[in-house]
Amino acid sequence: MRKDVPKIVVARLPVYLRDLSQLRDEGKEVTSSQELGKRLGISPAQIRKDLSHFGEFGKQGTGYNVSYLIEQLRRILHADRNWKIILVGAGDLGHAMVHYTGFRKQGLHIIGVFDNDPQKIGQRWGELTVMDASTIEDFIQKENVRIVILAVPAKVAQQVADRLVNAGIRAILNYAPIVLHLPNGILVEYIDPVVHLQYMTYFLE
Amino acid sequence: MRKDVPKIVVARLPVYLRDLSQLRDEGKEVTSSQELGKRLGISPAQIRKDLSHFGEFGKQGTGYNVSYLIEQLRRILHADRNWKIILVGAGDLGHAMVHYTGFRKQGLHIIGVFDNDPQKIGQRWGELTVMDASTIEDFIQKENVRIVILAVPAKVAQQVADRLVNAGIRAILNYAPIVLHLPNGILVEYIDPVVHLQYMTYFLE
DNA sequence: TAGATTGTTAATCGATTAACAATC
DNA sequence: TAGATTGTTAATCGATTAACAATC
Numbered sequence: 001m002r003k004d005v006p007k008i009v010v011a012r013l014p015v016y017l018r019d020l021s022q023l024r025d026e027g028k029e030v031t032s033s034q035e036l037g038k039r040l041g042i043s044p045a046q047i048r049k050d051l052s053h054f055g056e057f058g059k060q061g062t063g064y065n066v067s068y069l070i071e072q073l074r075r076i077l078h079a080d081r082n083w084k085i086i087l088v089g090a091g092d093l094g095h096a097m098v099h100y101t102g103f104r105k106q107g108l109h110i111i112g113v114f115d116n117d118p119q120k121i122g123q124r125w126g127e128l129t130v131m132d133a134s135t136i137e138d139f140i141q142k143e144n145v146r147i148v149i150l151a152v153p154a155k156v157a158q159q160v161a162d163r164l165v166n167a168g169i170r171a172i173l174n175y176a177p178i179v180l181h182l183p184n185g186i187l188v189e190y191i192d193p194v195v196h197l198q199y200m201t202y203f204l205e
Numbered sequence: 206m207r208k209d210v211p212k213i214v215v216a217r218l219p220v221y222l223r224d225l226s227q228l229r230d231e232g233k234e235v236t237s238s239q240e241l242g243k244r245l246g247i248s249p250a251q252i253r254k255d256l257s258h259f260g261e262f263g264k265q266g267t268g269y270n271v272s273y274l275i276e277q278l279r280r281i282l283h284a285d286r287n288w289k290i291i292l293v294g295a296g297d298l299g300h301a302m303v304h305y306t307g308f309r310k311q312g313l314h315i316i317g318v319f320d321n322d323p324q325k326i327g328q329r330w331g332e333l334t335v336m337d338a339s340t341i342e343d344f345i346q347k348e349n350v351r352i353v354i355l356a357v358p359a360k361v362a363q364q365v366a367d368r369l370v371n372a373g374i375r376a377i378l379n380y381a382p383i384v385l386h387l388p389n390g391i392l393v394e395y396i397d398p399v400v401h402l403q404y405m406t407y408f409l410e
Numbered sequence: 411t412a413g414a415t416t417g418t419t420a421a422t423c424g425a426t427t428a429a430c431a432a433t434c
Numbered sequence: 435t436a437g438a439t440t441g442t443t444a445a446t447c448g449a450t451t452a453a454c455a456a457t458c
Contacts, residue, residue, distance in 0.1 A: 019383075059416070061458040173398060265439050267438080413458105428446085429444085433439090
């Protein structure tokens, strides 16, 4: 079995991709590990090393073709296809996620929104209608959804996550401020603004 | 000069604090590095090592008093006081942030919201009124605000951040999907759900 | 060619873990 | 006391960086 690419390397690729897209939008056709490093606050050596896990994408003397590297990173990250995502929890945060335009451009499509509040079920959210949480399992199976954005209260996050995993979900972006306990192989990423803010207040007087 | 605590250690403290608060809510009065480690998916040795950078908080044979450790972590993280925060960018995400109840409990108070859209200025958001972005500097100085949540479009994020830093801001929680270039000493934390989702799609077929 | 930059190796740096004396 | 768990040291593991041959 070939050695895995370190997770921390994979975690940087989306940031490279994001910045390269910006470079392209600015009209740049070629860049270098040095330029990219300066833009990202990362050493050029690290960028070259990270990329070297996946192949050779540059040319000595000139650097990297921006469009080509974007294409390659999209392929590596599986960002070159469309992903169906469901959102569970139709609160304010869920509302913001559904209306966020940054997902679609990356092939990340929220195709269903769920809540268990009768007040919310049936509400029209953009092109979507908030559905009854009791129908999540059917929807996941019918649509073959593998990714969830979880934006429910902390108190119910674990039990909802258990249901989702049972229904076949493979990856959870968890906005609830708790650590989830799930079977091996289920991917979980955490976003909690309080954690970031408290990290910063540590350094403030 | 005493050696700094590694940043990665500081970054884990808010997660410890969050989980300890949950333990306390569950009625637990004492815990151990082993229990905490299991809950967090972290090795017990790492938890003890992390805490040892700041003092001795446990008792051999019994473990840690939950309330006492919470108190100590809050002190270490400066989470035992109130922090004034302003939100810049009154979009859907900003709306969700202002209405999020998870901040206040931690002493994190959003005391002002700003936008440059005349349609939004003057809108009532809970207890706050959306203010004209041209008045940000005055507000920061008058209220002595040091933390900003930045939720503006990527295109303007850098220039807005520059203004904020000029006005005296010390820490930015940046939701705009770009890397900010700011003077040394300015703290910036990034939240970009696309980065997390693309990290996960790497592992999905 | 001369200058620039890659991809890679080896060295360095830093973080995690194992182990255990101390002690509750 | 016996059992449990801390705080800490030393060993291990892994990630970052410096350096450079290759080459565009």
